[in-house]
Amino acid sequence: MSREHDDMLRRGIGMTSQRTRERLIQRLYEEGLSNAKVLEVIRRTPRHLFVDEALAHRAYEDTALPIGHNQTISQPYMVARMSELLLEAGPLDKVLEIGTGSGYQTAVLSQLVERVFSVERIKVLQDRAKERLVELNLRNVVFRWGDGWEGWPALAPYNGIIVTAVATDVPQALLDQLAPGGRMVIPVGAGEVQQLLLIIREEHGFSRRVLEAVRFVPLLNGPLA
Numbered sequence: 001m002s003r004e005h006d007d008m009l010r011r012g013i014g015m016t017s018q019r020t021r022e023r024l025i026q027r028l029y030e031e032g033l034s035n036a037k038v039l040e041v042i043r044r045t046p047r048h049l050f051v052d053e054a055l056a057h058r059a060y061e062d063t064a065l066p067i068g069h070n071q072t073i074s075q076p077y078m079v080a081r082m083s084e085l086l087l088e089a090g091p092l093d094k095v096l097e098i099g100t101g102s103g104y105q106t107a108v109l110s111q112l113v114e115r116v117f118s119v120e121r122i123k124v125l126q127d128r129a130k131e132r133l134v135e136l137n138l139r140n141v142v143f144r145w146g147d148g149w150e151g152w153p154a155l156a157p158y159n160g161i162i163v164t165a166v167a168t169d170v171p172q173a174l175l176d177q178l179a180p181g182g183r184m185v186i187p188v189g190a191g192e193v194q195q196l197l198l199i200i201r202e203e204h205g206f207s208r209r210v211l212e213a214v215r216f217v218p219l220l221n222g223p224l225a
């Protein structure tokens with residue numbers, strides 16, 4: 001890629017123009033997303049840098065896109081919705097993310113909370129995500145290559161946990177690592193029957209809210225080189 005082209009991508013000219021981005025924000029707003037902070041972060045986060053160049057022209061469509069290894073970058077609506085749910089009760093300092101993928105949701109979160117701890121099982125995806133966040137100068141994120149079913153116990157508890165792959169059940173380790181009053185947003189189910197849950201750690205036990213039908217790739221087992 002030439003230097004000039006590179007600069008152009010960064011400034012978001014052409015098919016990734018400001019107008020295209022504004023249309024996406026408008027659409028999210030019309031779909032009921034109302035957290036101004038979240039929308040502002042989505043507006044300024046260059047999603048085209050998180051997909052292959054060949055797909056960059058589709059980066060501001062409200063759709064998931066392939067990122068290789070049978071994985072997808074999350075749909076902007078879902079990124080905004082999950083962020084909004086996490087932040088609904090106020091600011092968060094420590095958030096655990098399971099499923100770094102392209103790093104797009106990570107990048108959005110890192111601009112909304114104090115620190116993000118992100119776990120990914122596919123090493124090459126993690127490496128690329130890391131590079132992108134450094135390039136965007138988003139430095140409040142630490143990455144771990146590992147199995148999200150186990151969370152990241154050494155740094156627990158977390159005030160927020162977000163899982164960006166669908167689990168058959170809520171992983172017990174993640175419940176254990178949620179701080180008192182902490183919030184977890186997680187898709188649960190299998191195949192076509194998946195629902196987004198909001199789980200809150202109350203004084204005694206957990207409350208659960210079922211939010212909406214969703215579509216995610218599965219939360220798999222074990223790290224993969």
Ligand code: SAH
Nearest residue numbers: 073074099101102105120121148164219220
């Ligand atoms: N939020 C990401 C979505 C990535 S798709 C983005 O916007 O790009 C889901 C990701 O979860 C994939 O990268 C997949 O490799 C990862 N994943 C699946 N099972 C996992 C597990 N057990 N532990 C950690 N990551 C996992």
